[in-house]
Amino acid sequence: MKRLLRERRGAAAVLVAGALPMLFGVAALAVDLGMVELERRRIQGVADAAALAAARDTGQAAALAATMVAASPGRYPLTTGTTTGRYRAEAAPDARFVAGAADPDAVRVTVRSEVPTVFAAIFGTPSVAVERRATARRLDLASFAVGSRLASLDGGVANALLSGLTGGKVALSVMDYNALATAKVDLVPWLKVLGADAKIEVARFDDLLKAEVPASTILGSLSRQVADPVARAALASLASAAKGTIRLADLIDLGEMGRQGDGGAGLLRIDTLDLASNVIQGSASGRQVAIDLGAQVPGIARTRLWVAIGERPNRAPWIAVTRDRSPVIRTAQTRIYLETQLAAQPLPGISLASVELPLFVELASAEARLEAIECRPNAVTLAGRPAPGQVTIARADPAALPDFKTPVALADARLLETLLVRVEGRAAIDLGANESFQTRRFDASAIDAASVQTIRSSTPVGGIATSLVQKVDLRARLLGFLPLPLDPIVRGVGGQLSLIAPVLDPVLMSVTGVLGVGVGEADLWVTGIRCGQPVLIE
Structure with a gap:
């Protein structure tokens, strides 16, 4: 018995027998959990693919997800569960997906296996x-713009304005401006090229848009993206004159697409004149420009022009991609003061008299919003309203124009002033601040053709200056001691104003056209639409 107690042979078998449960547990951890992890990864990919497929058509989400699985x-074998709802990006992370909401735009797919x-x-x-889930959202995207575009521009006025904004010398012809207005650029692919030209390496478009980029680099890159040689040369000329930098995020909001780093071809096709003008305005060191047009306006002895450009309310972008119905696109506030002097003409009782006409134009922002997106067939409905504002025959202090927080003090216009007589007057057209939104529908052919539809103020405005002159209240005052018949003088001044007014309308329309605003009207156009673009969000 003592010998048996001292015997140690076979002890290993006892230890192995006692360790077997632990060995099986380790094997279970290494083998079984490895198989579970592999399956978890596999069905996550299945869930992602099923969610993307289901998000293309939320009405058939369950069938599309089941087919993909x-x-x-x-x-x-796999089992599938599908839930439709709406995705709210602005909500807290755990509340962004709202299951069962009306008009669903998102799908959550759950995949299980044993x-x-x-x-x-x-x-x-x-x-x-093993259970994994994925959530995908269907993006119905539309891009659009609001502004005022002209079929042709007065090259001299536009050149003077852009030269003042850039601080350089801009000398483009009317043909150049027309080429810029008709040349289109595909915005999203161009942004990728711009990143390379600016030597900015980013993973997302939003990061590029937030970077400070020289205006000359932007316009130079843009010139290489247009096929029309006239437009290309015009953009190169603007690039050489442009100074300063700009954050493109102040002009462009790509919405959901901003998180991407590629794609979006054909979604935003915009004309290069609009883009170049907004880049120049955004990069300008000064927001006020004084222009002396001299006697280059036909029939006018002298014309001086002051233009002040304000900010867009809430720094809203110039162009946006969105499906939100809130106002998203607004033109910049604008103030224009124009002093015009007609060549001296004989008036009753006065051998030579020079008639002057000061015009003050103040425009708020025109705005547009996305009202509806229709898919199959594609169509977009926009709602917009023109810029409210005021057009006045009155005197103003040009130094007060840039302060958009303070109303500009206006005084009666001195249309004629001599040693013997003074003729004063004032007239105003108020563009209603309570203008209601007007809707315009763009079908697929209108979108492809980039057709423009115009909304107009309920206040009838024909020619700006012409409408004012027809309403002006003229008052004459005798300053000297010699008796003079005043009625003929007043009629003579009114006749001279009637000659000036039609000449000034193209000047004002050229200025507002370059700045993308309009007096009593706003242009709407849809630059692209994409229906049913699925994106994984969880």
């Missing part, structure tokens, strides 16, 4: 349930 290869175990079955666990 059934077509996925794998060793173990992975049989090998070693864990010994401990009473014959299989492990």
Whole structure:
């Protein structure tokens, strides 16, 4: 018995027998959990693909998800659950997906499988349930713009304005401006090229838009993207004159697409005149420009022009991609003061008299919003309203124009002033601040052709200056001691104003056209539409 107690042979077998449960547990951890992890990764990919497929058509989400899951290869059978709802990006992370909401635009897909175990079955666990989910959102995207565009521009006025904004010398012809207005650029692919030209490496478009980029680099890159040689040369000329930098995020909001780094071809096709003008305005060191047009306006002895450009309310972008119905696109506030002097003409009782006409124009922002997107067939409905404002025959202090927080003090216009007589007057057209939104529908052919539809103020405005002159209240005052008949003088001044007014209308329309605003009207156009673009969000 003592010998048996001292015998140690066979002890290893006892140790092995005692360690077997632990060895099986380690095997279960290494083998069974490895199989479970592989299956978890597999069905996550299946869930992602099913969610993307279902988000294309939320009305058939369950069938589309089930079809995608059934077509996925794998060793173990899968079950699927599908929930539709709406996605709210502005909400807290755990509240962004609202299940069962009306007009669903998002789908959450849950995929489950059972992975049989090998070693864990010994401990009473014959299989492990694996479940993964994915959420995808359908993006119905539309891009659009609001402004005022002209079929042709007065080259001299536009050149003077852009020269003042850039601080350089801009000398483009009317043909150049027309080429810029008709040349289109595909905005999103161009942004990728711009990143390379500016030597900015970013993963997302939003990061590029937030970077400070020289205006000359932007316009130079843009010139290489247009096919028309006239437009290309015009953009190169603007690039050489441009100074300063700009954050393109102040002009462009890509919405959901901003998180991407590629794609979006054909979604935003815009004309290069609009883009170049907004880049120049955004990069200008000064927001006020004084222009002396001299006698280059036909029939006018002298014309001086002051233009002040304000900010867009809430720094809203010039162009946006969105499906939100709130106002998203607004033109900049604008103030224009124009002093015009007609060549001296004989008036009754006065051998030579020079008639002057000061005009003050103040425009708020025109705005537009996306009202509806229709898919199959594609169509977009926009709602817009023109810029409210005021057009006045009155005197103003040009130094007060840039302060948009303070109303500009206006005084009666001195239309004629001599040693003997003074003729004063004032007239105003108020463009209603309570203008209601007007809707315009763009079908697929109108979108492809970039057709422009115009909304007009309820206040009738024909020619700006012409409408004012027809309403002006003229008052004459005798300054000297010699008796003079005043009625003929007043009629003579009114006749001279009637000659000036039609000449001034093209000047004002050229200025507002370059700045993208209009007096009593606003142009709407849709630059692109994309229906049913699915994007994974969880």
